[in-house]
Amino acid sequence: MSPAMSLESLYQKGVKNMYDNGIQHVPGKYILPVNERPNIITDETTCPDLDLELPVIDFAELQGPNRAKVLKSLAYACENYGFFQLVNHGIPEEIVSNMVNVSKRFFEMPLSEREKYMSADMSSPVRYGTSFNQTNDGVFSWRDFLKLVCHPLPDVLPHWPTSPSDFRQLAVCYAKETKILFMMLVEAIFESLGIKDTEKKTKQSNLEDDDEDEILKELENGSQLMVVNCYPPCPQPDLTLGMPPHSDYGFLTLLHQDRVKGLQIQHQNNWVTVQPVPGSFVVNVGDHLEIFSNGRYKSVLHRVLVNSKNCRISLASLHSFPFTSIVRPSEKLVTEANPKIYKDTDFASFLNYIRSCDSKKKNFLESRRLTN
């Protein structure tokens, strides 16, 4: 094998492997052009000076007499930040910490165990890999991942990792809980957009199925992808990123980040670091919700910084419609004063797009904009 080819195959094995082998310098493959590098101020803090406290949505309060007030805050967060911190979400602490722990144990296994799940097939029910899109990326990102398709569970579960031996059981538990939470959040999102009145529904039990009920059913039966991200310490964190600027394609993403900072979002033209809030989820609007809300709720660019000291693990649960659905602006949100701004979009075009084009930035969403 030529030296270039053997280096390429080393990069394909991921950054955890390089870290475990004591890498001292970031290889050229990971070095970003100067204008795309993170603006790190000191090696000590590894994070720039701009820290952001996201709007906080108290999920328990949302279920009580203050629902209307919390819905307003939810709308404000989705319009102005595209992100919020969800506290008091009701998922038992143990279920989350078990998932974090088993994920750590997964990445601590020898490469020979992890690489069993490597696959270039984007539709595979389980996919271990590295970077953002390791087939297309010119510059690689300092991240390894394990992606698990979660729906329909009986079909996909037999493909999930069998080691660590409790992986499946703990991941199933976490996936089910995040799905329930997602559905409750969608109801709140619909209410905050003024397209559904949950109060009315509970009072009139046999209310006719309206469009939104149909959409809720679609989402209930929709796609869920769990991504376990591992960002090992990086010897020169100012030269690279854990994840490049991107938006999420789905409806909502529920992200659990550990205590190690790294997530940055674009807010008022600055990259700002999202402060980890223990016990919370960072929730963000995806491209499909931006389309569905006809541009009112924003799918915002985000990226991940790495640091030289601590390994960072995050769990992203991406939820959306079934792969066969068409995503379009809600008819109730399209008016003469607020005409339709996005084309109808199906999952197939999205998947084709990410296979063939640069899916970083907000390129996919931009490609769905109506020009007139």
Ligand SMILES: O=C(O)CCC(=O)C(=O)O
């Ligand atoms: O690790 C993070 O904080 C963010 C992960 C992310 O953006 C993603 O999985 O799409």
